[in-house]
Amino acid sequence: MKQFYNELLPQKPDLIVFPELCVVGYPPKDLLERWWFIEQIQKAKEELIALTSSSFHPGIVFGLPLPTGEKQGKGLVNAALLAFQGKIIHQQNKSLLPTYDVFDETRYFDPAQQQELVAFKGELLGISVCEDAWNDPEFWPKGRRYQLDPIQVMAEKGATCLVNISASPFQIGKEKVRFRLIHNHSQRFHLPFVYVNQVGGNDDLIFDGKSLACNNQGDFIKKAPGFREWARIVDLADQSTLIGDLFQDSIESVFDALVLGVQDYMKKCGFKKAVIGLSGGIDSALTAVIATRAVGPNNVLGISMPSPYSSAGSIEDSQRLSENLGIPFEVIPISSIYFSYLKTLSKSFAETKKDTTEENLQARIRGNILMAFSNKYGYLLLSTGNKSEMATGYCTLYGDMSGGLAVLSDVPKTMVYQIADYVNHKSEIIPREIIQKAPSAELKPNQYDQDTLPPYPVLDQIIELWIEDGLSVEEIAARGFDRKTVLWTVKRIDRNEYKRKQAPPGLKVTSKAFGSGRRMPIATDYSY
Numbered sequence: 175m176k177q178f179y180n181e182l183l184p185q186k187p188d189l190i191v192f193p194e195l196c197v198v199g200y201p202p203k204d205l206l207e208r209w210w211f212i213e214q215i216q217k218a219k220e221e222l223i224a225l226t227s228s229s230f231h232p233g234i235v236f237g238l239p240l241p242t243g244e245k246q247g248k249g250l251v252n253a254a255l256l257a258f259q260g261k262i263i264h265q266q267n268k269s270l271l272p273t274y275d276v277f278d279e280t281r282y283f284d285p286a287q288q289q290e291l292v293a294f295k296g297e298l299l300g301i302s303v304c305e306d307a308w309n310d311p312e313f314w315p316k317g318r319r320y321q322l323d324p325i326q327v328m329a330e331k332g333a334t335c336l337v338n339i340s341a342s343p344f345q346i347g348k349e350k351v352r353f354r355l356i357h358n359h360s361q362r363f364h365l366p367f368v369y370v371n372q373v374g375g376n377d378d379l380i381f382d383g384k385s386l387a388c389n390n391q392g393d394f395i396k397k398a399p400g401f402r403e404w405a406r407i408v409d410l411a412d413q414s415t416l417i418g419d420l421f422q423d424s425i426e427s428v429f430d431a432l433v434l435g436v437q438d439y440m441k442k443c444g445f446k447k448a449v450i451g452l453s454g455g456i457d458s459a460l461t462a463v464i465a466t467r468a469v470g471p472n473n474v475l476g477i478s479m480p481s482p483y484s485s486a487g488s489i490e491d492s493q494r495l496s497e498n499l500g501i502p503f504e505v506i507p508i509s510s511i512y513f514s515y516l517k518t519l520s521k522s523f524a525e526t527k528k529d530t531t532e533e534n535l536q537a538r539i540r541g542n543i544l545m546a547f548s549n550k551y552g553y554l555l556l557s558t559g560n561k562s563e564m565a566t567g568y569c570t571l572y573g574d575m576s577g578g579l580a581v582l583s584d585v586p587k588t589m590v591y592q593i594a595d596y597v598n599h600k601s602e603i604i605p606r607e608i609i610q611k612a613p614s615a616e617l618k619p620n621q622y623d624q625d626t627l628p629p630y631p632v633l634d635q636i637i638e639l640w641i642e643d644g645l646s647v648e649e650i651a652a653r654g655f656d657r658k659t660v661l662w663t664v665k666r667i668d669r670n671e672y673k674r675k676q677a678p679p680g681l682k683v684t685s686k687a688f689g690s691g692r693r694m695p696i697a698t699d700y701s702y
């Protein structure tokens with residue numbers, strides 16, 4: 175923050191705006207329950223105020239948790255402060271505390287009691303915090319709506335300029351929603367609107383930035399690029415509106431989001447290098463591309479671990495992928511370990527037939543080897559399972575589910591292919607053979623995903639309707655899907671909740687990811 179402040183000073187801005195809770199990151203979760211954490215926030219606040227002490231310096235708006243000093247309630251607010259000439263000249267707390275999906279703000283914060291404006295350099299500023307700008311019926315199709323509209327209150331009190339500081343995580347299609355939201359406010363009240371969003375990854379959430387500003391007609395006059403920190407001066411009287419393609423293509427933005435998610439997870443957790451099991455399949459290939467883009471080719475190790483059931487292509491294709499990416503590559507055959515396991519267990523399993531037990535042994539041997547590299551060299555193991563597999567439990571607990579971060583766990587298999595096509599749009603990075611081969615776990619002879627699962631285009635639509643849209647079995651079937659397939663899929667999704675509870679955290683890119691925003695019981699028995 176200080177660096178940006180100092181960089182912008184020579185351009186003599188009036189006001190510098192930073193995002194919601196920028197002092198602590200979003201969401202700080204139960205750290206907010208530690209008194210020493212709150213004390214550190216106070217120190218950071220004083221340092222930021224001190225930046226503005228010279229009378230030549232601009233004001234700054236920034237977001238942070240602040241104690242209310244009250245014995246009642248939660249005792250904290252999610253606040254926006256305006257500091258100027260070494261003092262706080264305005265505090266506006268957040269009114270609408272989102273408590274749904276990944277948001278849990280009523281657990282920690284008390285809502286604002288009122289909306290106030292602040293006079294600043296000839297303007298009356300209406301400063302709001304993220305969700306306070308989201309009370310627009312257009313965006314709550316299921317009827318959820320707050321009674322209060324803080325933006326309307328500020329406009330009616332006579333604001334001449336609206337500022338919203340946000341921590342709005344990425345999800346597919348959300349960019350357009352935010353644009354419409356801010357445009358609507360600006361046009362409705364004939365006021366300029368400055369919207370400043372966080373950027374960076376925090377665990378499962380990826381903040382894409384893409385801050386923007388409208389003039390008093392609702393025309394966009396500045397848009398920040400996505401997925402990187404950026405600061406520019408905006409003249410709110412500017413009438414030269416942005417035209418052309420305002421929205422980033424959604425597949426490209428999912429790729430960028432995943433890269434940033436991996437990059438920040440590794441940086442913030444102290445990992446320099448990552449390790450990935452390369453099967454010659456598309457999931458591990460795409461994971462390797464994302465990791466390479468995130469931390470550079472010298473920091474990603476690909477390991478091929480052929481078993482008796484691996485196709486010849488599994489090693490060759492992985493090797494070609496590694497060459498294309500410029501990442502180091504090792505081959506560690508697992509056949510002898512696998513046969514040794516079978517021998518060790520042969521007496522105990524003598525009366526039994528081969529089943530998934532033997533399949534899973536291979537996945538677990540690979541998981542063990544990858545974790546040995548993680549332990550020995552401090553690599554982060556990236557797991558490769560996609561959303562379709564995580565939904566249906568088509569993955570082995572303590573096997574291919576091993577790892578610290580599940581890069582694709584919110585990316586349906588059909589989207590994995592779309593992202594792979596995007597990756598290859600300029601030149602072939604993922605070898606064509608990897609994209610064209612039929613998905614196979616290669617854990618027994620002639621095993622293909624489609625022998626166990628419905629075709630991915632069908633499966634992914636059912637998953638979306640069940641998980642993201644919350645439809646019932648009957649509603650999904652009414653959309654033209656075979657009822658038996660729908661029932662099989664949703665039962666399998668429910669039955670595999672136990673696996674997802676033990677899975678590594680995954681990066682959220684859809685409106686409903688498995689993770690902090692979807693809380694389901696494991697032990698359930700209800701009719702569909």
Ligand SMILES: Nc1ncnc2c1ncn2[C@@H]1O[C@H](COP(=O)(O)OP(=O)(O)OC[C@H]2O[C@@H]([n+]3cccc(C(=O)O)c3)[C@H](O)[C@@H]2O)[C@@H](O)[C@H]1O
Binds near residue numbers: 530537570573623672
């Ligand atoms: N409610 C519950 N709470 C806690 N634990 C529960 C449980 N229900 C079952 N379990 C346990 O879970 C075990 C079954 O889970 P698990 O051991 O994972 O094995 P399972 O799900 O039976 O088998 C894994 C399946 O995934 C396929 N696979 C594996 C690896 C990669 C890929 C791929 O294409 O990427 C596919 C593989 O071919 C097989 O069909 C049971 O033996 C039981 O111990």
Ligand SMILES: Nc1ncnc2c1ncn2[C@@H]1O[C@H](COP(=O)(O)OP(=O)(O)OP(=O)(O)O)[C@@H](O)[C@H]1O
Binds near residue numbers: 563
């Ligand atoms: N032969 C192998 N060598 C190295 N890693 C493997 C191998 N087979 C499987 N894995 C690891 O286990 C994960 C699950 O792979 P699997 O081949 O079973 O199915 P998949 O979900 O179709 O993945 P992929 O598309 O990457 O093959 C792979 O992504 C990879 O990380």
Ligand SMILES: NC(=O)CC[C@H](N)C(=O)O
Binds near residue numbers: 277304308341
């Ligand atoms: N931090 C917030 O208040 C985020 C909630 C808001 N609806 C968003 O996703 O942008």
